[in-house]
Amino acid sequence: MARYGMVIDTVRCVGCMDCVVACKTENEVPEGLNRDWIAYETRGKHPTLQMEIRTERCNHCDEPPCVTCCPTGASHVEDFGRIVLVTHQECIGCKACLASCPYDARFVHPEGYADKCTFCIHRVKDGLDPACVAVCPTHCMHFGDFDDPNSVVSRLLASRRHHALLVAAGTAPRIFYLD
Amino acid sequence: MTELLITRSNHLVDPYVHVWAWQIPVYLFLGGWVAGMMSLAGYFQWQGRHRDRQCTCVLTPWLGVVLLSLGMFALFLDLEHKRYFWRLYTTFEIASPMSWGAWILVVVYPALLAAALVQPPQWLRRAVPATEALASWLESRPALVRAVGLASLVLGLALGIYTGILLSALGARPLWSSAILGPLFLLSGLSSAAAFVHLVARRRDERVFLARADNLFLMLELAAIVLFLIGLATATEAHKQAAGLLLGGPYTAVFWVGVVGLGIAVPLVVQSLAVRHRIQHTPLGPIMVIAGGLALRFVIVYAGQVSHWAPQVAQF
Numbered sequence: 001m002a003r004y005g006m007v008i009d010t011v012r013c014v015g016c017m018d019c020v021v022a023c024k025t026e027n028e029v030p031e032g033l034n035r036d037w038i039a040y041e042t043r044g045k046h047p048t049l050q051m052e053i054r055t056e057r058c059n060h061c062d063e064p065p066c067v068t069c070c071p072t073g074a075s076h077v078e079d080f081g082r083i084v085l086v087t088h089q090e091c092i093g094c095k096a097c098l099a100s101c102p103y104d105a106r107f108v109h110p111e112g113y114a115d116k117c118t119f120c121i122h123r124v125k126d127g128l129d130p131a132c133v134a135v136c137p138t139h140c141m142h143f144g145d146f147d148d149p150n151s152v153v154s155r156l157l158a159s160r161r162h163h164a165l166l167v168a169a170g171t172a173p174r175i176f177y178l179d
Numbered sequence: 180m181t182e183l184l185i186t187r188s189n190h191l192v193d194p195y196v197h198v199w200a201w202q203i204p205v206y207l208f209l210g211g212w213v214a215g216m217m218s219l220a221g222y223f224q225w226q227g228r229h230r231d232r233q234c235t236c237v238l239t240p241w242l243g244v245v246l247l248s249l250g251m252f253a254l255f256l257d258l259e260h261k262r263y264f265w266r267l268y269t270t271f272e273i274a275s276p277m278s279w280g281a282w283i284l285v286v287v288y289p290a291l292l293a294a295a296l297v298q299p300p301q302w303l304r305r306a307v308p309a310t311e312a313l314a315s316w317l318e319s320r321p322a323l324v325r326a327v328g329l330a331s332l333v334l335g336l337a338l339g340i341y342t343g344i345l346l347s348a349l350g351a352r353p354l355w356s357s358a359i360l361g362p363l364f365l366l367s368g369l370s371s372a373a374a375f376v377h378l379v380a381r382r383r384d385e386r387v388f389l390a391r392a393d394n395l396f397l398m399l400e401l402a403a404i405v406l407f408l409i410g411l412a413t414a415t416e417a418h419k420q421a422a423g424l425l426l427g428g429p430y431t432a433v434f435w436v437g438v439v440g441l442g443i444a445v446p447l448v449v450q451s452l453a454v455r456h457r458i459q460h461t462p463l464g465p466i467m468v469i470a471g472g473l474a475l476r477f478v479i480v481y482a483g484q485v486s487h488w489a490p491q492v493a494q495f
Contacts, residue, residue, distance in 0.1 A: 017186065037187035045180065056185070065350060071277035072266040090266050093259025095191070095198035096277055102351035102488040104196060107189040112260035168415060169351060169488045 002145040003062075004081035004119055005174035006133070007153045007162070008054055012140035015040060015053040019132035019141065023057075026120060026131035033107050035117040036132055052177075055132065055141065058105040058117040059165065059173030060084045066097035066106065066114075075114065081145070082174075083121050088113040102169035119143070146174065183489065196352070196484045202257035204476035207342045208371075209250030211364050212472065213243040213291070214342070215372025217335030219389075220294050224328025227321060229297045235380040236389070239372065240295035240331070241303075247291065251284070276348045280341050287334050294331040297324055339365030346483060354421035354486035357410050360479070363403040370396035371472040374465035377450070386460060390450045393468060397447045404439065421486035430482040438478055442471015 015038045023029060023036045036057035043050045064084050067075045074090035075097050077083070086097075091113035098106045098114060109115040120130035124143075128134065133141040144153035153176075156162075161179040191198045216239035223229065223236040231237075258264055268285075272278035297317050299310040317324055343364035346355040373393035380386040411422035425434045446464035453460045 020186065033189050034187045037185055039186075040184040042182045042184075043180070056187075068274040069277065069348060071272055071275045071281055072263075073270045073272055074266070089263065091260050092263050092266055093261070094257070094277060095259065096275075096349065098192060098198045099196060099484065100349045100351050104187075104189075104192045104487075104489075107192055108198075108259045166488045168417070 001079070001147065002081045003147040003174070004083060004124065004143065005060060005146050005153060005176070007142045007144075007156045007176050007178060009140040009142075009156075009178040010052045010054050011178065012138040013053045013055060014138060015055075016137060018135045018137055019055045022131040022135040023117070023120075026123070027118070029115075030110050033109075033115075035105075035115070054177055056103070056105075056165070057132070057175070058084060058101075059103055059171065059175045060117075060119060062172035062174060063170065065100040065102075065171055069096045069100045071096065078121065080121065081119070081124065083119050083124075084116075085118055085121065086114050086116065102166050102171060103173075195487065197481075199257065199480055199484065201477075202253040204473070204480045206250045206254045206257075207345070207364065207480065208473045208476040209246045209253070210342045211339050211368030211476070212371045212375075212469075213247045213250070213287075213368075214335045214337075214339030214365065215368035215370070216240060216243045216246075216375070217287070217291060217294065217331045217338065218369060219335075219372050219376065219392075221328045221330070221332030221335055224294065224297055224324055225332060226328075227325070229324055229328075230318060232298070232301075233382050233385075234298075235376050235382075235385060237294075237298045238300055239376065240291050241300060242375075243291050244288075244295060247284075247287070276341065276345045280345060283334070283338055283341055287338055290327075290330045290334045293327045297327055336365065339368040342368070346479065351488065352421075352483045352486050353415070353417040353488065354411065354424060354479070354483040356414075356418065356421075357407055359403055359407040359410060363400065363407060364476075366396050366400040366403055367472045367475055370400055371469045374446070374468035377460070378462055378465035387454055390454050390460065390464075393465070394447055394450050394454070397443050397450075397468065401439070401443055401447075404443075417486070417488045421483075424482045424486060425478075428482075429485075430478055433474070434478050434482075437474045438471055441467055442474055443468075446471070 017038055020036055029035050039054050039056050041052045060083055067077055072090045072092055074087045078085045093112045106114050106116040129143050133143045142152050144151035146154055162176045164173045164176050187193055219236050220240050228234050229237045267281040296313055299314055304311040340361040343360035347357055347360040350356050370393055373389045373396055377386055377389040377393055408422055411418045424430045446467040449464040452458045
């Protein structure tokens, strides 16, 4: 069984927002809402500053609190690729999942259900990359199966220094950023 | 230092999570209040005090049915996908406190109604003779009344704890990541219920008994608040920052003046003087306790949503 995730090279990401536009187009994300976004993080003290630009989205965590807290089972881990999804017709819009996500990756769709990144599961099932990965002009995004030691994402993690976001929140995120 | 700028500005999420407005604190307050009423009424029924027609405690389940229904309505108003609310009852999600809450309410309603029917108010006895007949039938079965009382007491305590656990299970909001929230909300609910009976009780001995009980609940509530803050202030950086919201941050004044001062400390002094016969019993103390209970839910729900794990975020 696959366990899909992403590896994103922060050295290559320039924050062009192509991934954001591709996601909105592919998934018809309503105006004013985003399933993915760009973060510009600056650390340190002048003049020794470090900057990291990265593209962010739902981390499809191995221990997803949004799934645990959901009272109807609408938020679930799909067998296909262990992707975290929401079944729209089961969601009551209680927003517990929005409150439970340390990444604030979810939002309420204007139709009332909780919505977020799906890793473009409809494309992945057809053997394609998610839209954001497919359009990245710097090729900084990699999508693949962490359970396969020979996948590109597994080999990148084995060979490069990397970090994940808010690990202390304890959700075991499945998006990693190369330093 | 770390400066984080993001391009996202999602409704209800940015610049900080504000998914829950007045409906949730109102529901948590009413749920806790009803839980307190059920516990008190259950205790008095367990003690066999239902035979005393002047006893106000055993009448509170009637008000409880109304208040819980109002709370449920507030909860319904909060839902964004209202026409699917019945999905709560097509499954039981064992890890979800909200699912537990939905099913607890299914058990609480009949228990609350049973506790209420043990002693219908006089006007109802006259208006609907069947309630009088049922109450008489129950009165001749003390074991059954004790069982109803016990069920009311246990379910009341469960409901009161649940209103706090609902929030504390959401680990992404550090202010809520404390198991003390369960007992804190339960104590607040018990105190609001005792304050209400103190306010409306017909007989002096019951009024004094409930004022004393309320003083005990208020002192325990103060202790729970202290433990809650110590727990956060001695944990991770995110939890310390969350505690800071109430200890110098934007929610400090409303928490210490509104919740702790006017909602607990002042009524505790007023009611302590009253039970020691230094001053008359006044409605002031109980009203402040009840308002303080509502303020507690508002502060915890609003401040909790602002607390976060991520570094301070700024939008474009």
